[in-house]
Amino acid sequence: MSAGRILVIDDDPQIRRTMRTTLTAHGYEVGDARTGEEGLEKLRSEAYDLVLLDVNMHGMGGLETCRLIRSSSDIAIIMLTVSNSERDKVDALDAGADDYVTKPFSTPELLARIRATLRRLPHPPDHADLKQLDLRGVGIDLPSRQVSVRGRSSRLTAKEFDLLSYLLARPNKTITHRELLQAVWGPDYGDELEYLRVFINRLRKKIEPDPSKPQFLVTDAWAGYRFQLPQ
Amino acid sequence: MLALFLRASSGGSKPIDFGMYIRQAIRLSGRIIAALGLVAAITFFFSRIAHINETTAGFVYLVAILLIATAGGLIESTIASVVALLCFNYFFLPPIGTFTVADPRNWVALFAFLATSLISSQLSARAKRRTKDAIDRQNEIERLYSLSRALLLRGTERPIAKQIVQQIAQAFEFRAVALYERSSGEIYRAGFDDMPEIDNELKETVVRSELLQDENKGLIITPVRLGRQPIGSLAIRGASLSDAALQSLLNLVAIWLERALTEEAVNRAEVARRSEELKSTLLDAIAHEFKTPLTSIKAVTTDLLSEPASQLAVHQRELISIADEGADRLSTLVTEAIQLARIEGGKFQLNRGVHLPSSLIFGALKQMKSLTDGRAINLSIVDDLPPVWVDAELIRMVIAHLIDNALKYSPPAAPILIGARGAEKSVIIYVSDQGSGITEEEKARIFDKFYRGTKETHLRGTGMGLAIAREIIRAHGEEIWVTSKLGQGSEFSFSLPLASRGAGA
Numbered sequence: 001m002s003a004g005r006i007l008v009i010d011d012d013p014q015i016r017r018t019m020r021t022t023l024t025a026h027g028y029e030v031g032d033a034r035t036g037e038e039g040l041e042k043l044r045s046e047a048y049d050l051v052l053l054d055v056n057m058h059g060m061g062g063l064e065t066c067r068l069i070r071s072s073s074d075i076a077i078i079m080l081t082v083s084n085s086e087r088d089k090v091d092a093l094d095a096g097a098d099d100y101v102t103k104p105f106s107t108p109e110l111l112a113r114i115r116a117t118l119r120r121l122p123h124p125p126d127h128a129d130l131k132q133l134d135l136r137g138v139g140i141d142l143p144s145r146q147v148s149v150r151g152r153s154s155r156l157t158a159k160e161f162d163l164l165s166y167l168l169a170r171p172n173k174t175i176t177h178r179e180l181l182q183a184v185w186g187p188d189y190g191d192e193l194e195y196l197r198v199f200i201n202r203l204r205k206k207i208e209p210d211p212s213k214p215q216f217l218v219t220d221a222w223a224g225y226r227f228q229l230p231q
Numbered sequence: 232m233l234a235l236f237l238r239a240s241s242g243g244s245k246p247i248d249f250g251m252y253i254r255q256a257i258r259l260s261g262r263i264i265a266a267l268g269l270v271a272a273i274t275f276f277f278s279r280i281a282h283i284n285e286t287t288a289g290f291v292y293l294v295a296i297l298l299i300a301t302a303g304g305l306i307e308s309t310i311a312s313v314v315a316l317l318c319f320n321y322f323f324l325p326p327i328g329t330f331t332v333a334d335p336r337n338w339v340a341l342f343a344f345l346a347t348s349l350i351s352s353q354l355s356a357r358a359k360r361r362t363k364d365a366i367d368r369q370n371e372i373e374r375l376y377s378l379s380r381a382l383l384l385r386g387t388e389r390p391i392a393k394q395i396v397q398q399i400a401q402a403f404e405f406r407a408v409a410l411y412e413r414s415s416g417e418i419y420r421a422g423f424d425d426m427p428e429i430d431n432e433l434k435e436t437v438v439r440s441e442l443l444q445d446e447n448k449g450l451i452i453t454p455v456r457l458g459r460q461p462i463g464s465l466a467i468r469g470a471s472l473s474d475a476a477l478q479s480l481l482n483l484v485a486i487w488l489e490r491a492l493t494e495e496a497v498n499r500a501e502v503a504r505r506s507e508e509l510k511s512t513l514l515d516a517i518a519h520e521f522k523t524p525l526t527s528i529k530a531v532t533t534d535l536l537s538e539p540a541s542q543l544a545v546h547q548r549e550l551i552s553i554a555d556e557g558a559d560r561l562s563t564l565v566t567e568a569i570q571l572a573r574i575e576g577g578k579f580q581l582n583r584g585v586h587l588p589s590s591l592i593f594g595a596l597k598q599m600k601s602l603t604d605g606r607a608i609n610l611s612i613v614d615d616l617p618p619v620w621v622d623a624e625l626i627r628m629v630i631a632h633l634i635d636n637a638l639k640y641s642p643p644a645a646p647i648l649i650g651a652r653g654a655e656k657s658v659i660i661y662v663s664d665q666g667s668g669i670t671e672e673e674k675a676r677i678f679d680k681f682y683r684g685t686k687e688t689h690l691r692g693t694g695m696g697l698a699i700a701r702e703i704i705r706a707h708g709e710e711i712w713v714t715s716k717l718g719q720g721s722e723f724s725f726s727l728p729l730a731s732r733g734a735g736a
Contacts, residue, residue, distance in 0.1 A: 012523045012527075014523070014524065015527055022534045082519050087582075103523070103525070104528070105526065105529065106533035107530050108534075191594070
């Protein structure tokens with residue numbers, strides 16, 4: 001049984017060849033695409049667990065491809081960037097990616113990122129009373145990963161879902177950045193505050209009636225985040 | 232020889248000026264003869280043909296003098312007055328035919344006649360002069376106007392200073408115009424005469440900042456000032472300009488010269504900006520082109536090296552390690568070359584925020600995990616340091632470069648100390664090693680691009696790290712420095728501005 005199905009979208013043939021060889025050797029099934037358009041096409045016709053997406057591609061760029069994938073799918077996405085600058089990383093996460101890796105990367109690092117991204121919360125919340133919530137017009141249905149705010153519903157990506165579930169299972173309690181990162185992304189993480197910033201923002205856009213004035217997903221400055229249950 | 236020629240050529244222009252005076256003198260004597268002719272005709276007509284009494288004769292003469300004064304000038308009418316007086320006395324005042332005056336009352340008439348004719352000549356001449364002045368002023372204003380219009384509608388050819396002189400020569404019909412532009416040191420000329428002999432005078436006029444006038448040659452050399460600052464000088468030959476017109480002309484030249492300089496500066500800045508943009512695009516393309524094959528190499532080598540030890544023969548592992556390190560080095564080179572080019576281009580913008588010194592140090596250490604593994608790193612961060620106002624990404628880069636430097640230039644067993652302490656109005660972060668130290672001579676050059684320690688045989692660095700660090704710290708308005716003792720080690724320190732200071736700015 002394979003560890004997962006990965007689609008590599010990169011316009012460089014050498015990279016596609018390298019990725020196919022190494023990832024296959026490590027137990028993944030690999031498909032590839034030369035352009036964003038071709039990648040979108042493959043995602044429609046074949047089932048994948050994760051997309052490795054190059055940012056700098058001719059034609060439709062990686063960021064645009066990422067947004068388009070995200071608009072119809074909650075598949076895991078890791079972006080491959082050349083630039084190491086913080087803005088480019090945040091851009092990638094903002095476009096809907098779950099993680100990014102800077103080129104050139106080492107294969108063990110990439111494999112670790114893939115594992116972290118495909119990783120699910122080891123103990124999903126099973127409190128019956130938290131599975132379906134209706135909070136002042138905000139509906140959260142954990143089993144189907146559906147949320148709805150004032151009748152407008154959207155689906156959470158796996159990582160968003162894990163993050164929300166983790167906070168929701170410990171309501172009204174501040175969870176530190178480190179604890180959140182290690183619980184959701186894995187034990188190798190802990191300092192990547194920008195991940196949390198971007199993911200919490202993405203969640204707020206999906207579940208908060210007014211994302212600029214969050215009432216559920218509250219930031220505790222310098223400490224962490226908490227899920228505030230209305231009294 | 233050349234001087235002789237120059238003198239000859241400048242002398243050669245004199246007869247032309249002289250000729251102008253002769254023509255003027257001829258015209259003047261013509262008018263005098265005509266005036267005298269009129270007086271003679273009146274005398275002849277009224278003494279020989281139509282006899283009239285002396286009173287009437289006096290009035291007729293006065294009318295004639297007024298006519299002469301109106302048509303001619305002061306000289307003609309004065310001469311005509313005196314001649315008319317003599318004729319009046321000789322032909323009309325008894326005893327006729329002599330210059331004697333019998334009746335003392337006629338002396339009064341004679342003097343009244345002289346006074347009237349002289350005063351009317353004066354008045355008339357003054358009125359004429361004023362009219363002429365008014366017409367001259369009007370001409371000057373028209374020329375100044377046409378000059379400023381021509382300058383406004385000027386073409387796009389450069390330099391603008393050249394167009395300015397051509398337009399001046401054309402509008403005022405000067406024989407020669409030369410404009411010295413101080414900032415460029417260029418002299419621009421227009422007109423029939425190149426005036427090559429006045430270069431030094433033009434330059435001296437700017438320095439002395441006073442007007443130079445040579446009546447003989449009809450030459451004016453005057454400084455051009457903007458405010459009180461002399462920005463050039465202007466030489467004009469063949470000019471008869473009023474002071475006011477000259478001043479207006481100079482103001483016009485000053486404004487246009489200044490405008491030209493500003494425009495050229497703006498143009499240069501635009502060209503620089505475009506070339507910076509091109510450079511940046513090019514660098515991005517290069518970064519991408521280099522890093523793509525590096526990514527393949529790196530993915531392969533790291534994958535092979537992660538295999539269990541039994542899978543590879545020792546020499547195979549060694550060879551793959553060499554390829555892996557080569558790829559790392561190439562990647563660092565490309566990254567640093569691009570960083571340096573960006574930072575040196577001055578185009579990067581500081582993305583400042585409030586950060587704790589400790590988080591900057593930990594952030595940098597995290598980035599360098601792979602390099603610091605197995606090395607002893609000691610930290611000495613003073614508690615409760617105030618936050619700083621910096622671009623965290625760039626400062627982490629500086630710390631990383633300093634740590635990298637310390638790792639390279641000290642023995643693997645020697646620990647590295649990274650610390651932070653407060654200072655007056657800043658926080659100082661330092662990285663010290665126990666390497667061989669730096670000589671005084673090297674200290675001066677160590678932050679230069681591509682400089683590497685002279686004693687080093689294992690040239691692992693790119694020679695760009697410290698140059699990048701210095702540029703980043705300078706962009707923050709702060710300092711970076713090194714202290715060192717030979718044989719004991721070096722300490723690199725830099726200061727960072729406090730957040731409380733930055734927030735007020």
